[in-house]
Amino acid sequence: MAQAQTLSRNQQIVLNIIEKAKGPLKAYSILFNVQKKGINAPQQIYRALDKLIEMGKIHKIESKNAFVACKSSDCEISKATAFSICESCEMVDEISDAKLSKYLSSFNHRKGMKFKRFNLEFFGLCKKCK
Amino acid sequence: MAQAQTLSRNQQIVLNIIEKAKGPLKAYSILFNVQKKGINAPQQIYRALDKLIEMGKIHKIESKNAFVACKSSDCEISKATAFSICESCEMVDEISDAKLSKYLSSFNHRKGMKFKRFNLEFFGLCKKCK
DNA sequence: TATCATAATGTTATAATATAACGTTTGTTA
DNA sequence: TAACAAACGTTATATTATAACATTATGATA
Numbered sequence A, B: 001m002a003q004a005q006t007l008s009r010n011q012q013i014v015l016n017i018i019e020k021a022k023g024p025l026k027a028y029s030i031l032f033n034v035q036k037k038g039i040n041a042p043q044q045i046y047r048a049l050d051k052l053i054e055m056g057k058i059h060k061i062e063s064k065n066a067f068v069a070c071k072s073s074d075c076e077i078s079k080a081t082a083f084s085i086c087e088s089c090e091m092v093d094e095i096s097d098a099k100l101s102k103y104l105s106s107f108n109h110r111k112g113m114k115f116k117r118f119n120l121e122f123f124g125l126c127k128k129c130k
Numbered sequence C: 001t002a003t004c005a006t007a008a009t010g011t012t013a014t015a016a017t018a019t020a021a022c023g024t025t026t027g028t029t030a
Numbered sequence D: 001t002a003a004c005a006a007a008c009g010t011t012a013t014a015t016t017a018t019a020a021c022a023t024t025a026t027g028a029t030a
Helices: A010-021 A027-037 A042-055 A098-105 B009-020 B027-037 B042-055 B098-106
Strands: A058-061 A065-069 A078-087 A092-094 A113-124 B058-061 B064-069 B080-086 B093-094 B114-125
Touching: A010 A027, A010 A042, A027 A042, A027 B042, A042 A058, A058 A078, A058 B064, A078 A098, A098 A113, B009 B027, B009 B042, B009 B064, B027 B042, B058 B080, B064 B093, B080 B098, B093 B114, B098 B114
Parallel strands: A078 A113, B080 B114
Antiparallel strands: A058 A065, A078 A092, A113 B114, B058 B064, B080 B093
């Protein structure tokens, strides 16, 4: 079984950069930042990103094609993610709201579909940009 | 002011294809389907898609980079969209649930952000694929 | 109806995002 | 230590999306 905690070298490098970043990072901007460390190809970045997502260490912001570190204890390895996204600056904030999470996790579509996972993106202007 | 109802030729062509489709369509697959009608370049598709989204006639499924026709009267020109997405087949269904919509529209993040819009994607297996 | 502004068009080129496919290396564990 | 799985490195290419520029249609109004 894959060990939940141990990160490979490339995974650790990529995660460090994402964790240090103030906002969401794009794959190619990560790539440019790690070329000094000997990572040269997009494939290497995308592979690390995929694994980090699987492990729940990071999330993809779908509307921005960008990645943020997970800050939520509620998201249960990315089964229940919610973000607030500022349409003016680059700010993205992960929303940890147990009530919201519970409400959505128990939501079931009439048409017979049982959901395994959801991703919610809110858009607006953050405090600064308002 | 832009007239909410009148569609240009290209917009109409693109909308027709999306409305006739059984599932979400990707930009380039739309392009291949309309080359017989004299639309030759991606730019033409993307421009039509952008306008149709603005008008609320279609929505983008962010996790799939694909587009579906709007079927909801609740979504208020894409201010409040929710979809159920089958992870096995290509099925995407727009969720019209007034309660859900109201709940999320009135949700406000603690950190002082007032939301203008949200997009929610649920993932699971549809009836057929289950 | 002439004119002006706006929206939409057509086209070429290119940017940005992401994956396929292959062989090699490393790490785990039986 | 042999065998397997995971991660790596690399080249090539596929997919998604936008920039930039010239042209043509459309609609409002003077």
